[in-house]
Amino acid sequence: MRFSVIVHVMPxxxxxxPQGKATEAGLHQLGFDRIEKVRxxxxxxxxxxxxxxxxxxxxxxxxxxxxxxNLIMESYxxxxxxxxxx
Amino acid sequence: MRFSVIVHVMPxxxxxxPQGKATEAGLHQLGFDRIEKVRxxxxxxxxxxxxxxxxxxxxxxxxxxxxxxNLIMESYxxxxxxxxxx
Numbered sequence: 661m662r663f664s665v666i667v668h669v670m671p672x673x674x675x676x677x678p679q680g681k682a683t684e685a686g687l688h689q690l691g692f693d694r695i696e697k698v699r700x701x702x703x704x705x706x707x708x709x710x711x712x713x714x715x716x717x718x719x720x721x722x723x724x725x726x727x728x729x730n731l732i733m734e735s736y737x738x739x740x741x742x743x744x745x746x
Numbered sequence: 747m748r749f750s751v752i753v754h755v756m757p758x759x760x761x762x763x764p765q766g767k768a769t770e771a772g773l774h775q776l777g778f779d780r781i782e783k784v785r786x787x788x789x790x791x792x793x794x795x796x797x798x799x800x801x802x803x804x805x806x807x808x809x810x811x812x813x814x815x816n817l818i819m820e821s822y823x824x825x826x827x828x829x830x831x832x
Contacts, residue, residue, distance in 0.1 A: 668789050683790070683813070692809050694795040703754050703789040704769070709780040723778050727769070 662745075663708045663716040667738040669729045670701035704728055707743070716740050748831075749794045749802040753824040755815045756787035790814055793829070802826050 671677045677699050684698040710716040720738050729736040757763045763785050770784035796802035806824050815822040 670789065686813055687809055690812050692805060695809065696793050698792040701789045703756065703787045706784040707782050719778060723773055723781065726776050727772055
């Protein structure tokens with residue numbers, strides 16, 4: 661079975677997010693002064709071949725822990741969807 | 747009213763995504779060889795003060811077009827949710 665996966669990786673609460681701070685300053689300079697608490701993370705999309713949704717979930721967990729997220733500074737969530745055959 | 751916004755910015759289909767390619771190669775080296783079509787974008791979260799959900803949507807559209815996304819190379823989607831008062 662083929663699965664479409666979207667992983668969301670965000671800086672953990674309490675961890676400084678300089679990219680978010682810089683973006684917030686930029687937004688304020690452009691007049692978007694009512695935007696606050698900007699935080700920036702990554703969104704990773706991929707396709708995955710697996711025997712079952714459980715295997716796809718395990719593979720995705722593994723990929724997140726080993727490469728996609730830095731668990732000291734980041735947390736992740738993901739969504740898995742089976743793709744139609746063909 | 748206060749809103750929580752999540753913006754997803756992804757490289758457009760057909761645009762090269764070197765970060766995605768490098769990540770895919772890294773995953774394959776780690777044994778995740780059934781992961782394909784890796785593409786990497788940004789996820790931007792913020793809070794926004796607005797009179798209505800329509801105003802929040804307009805402000806978010808403006809922020810995406812003016813700063814958060816490069817429309818030549820990237821496309822964006824977003825979700826807006828009203829936050830409880832207090």
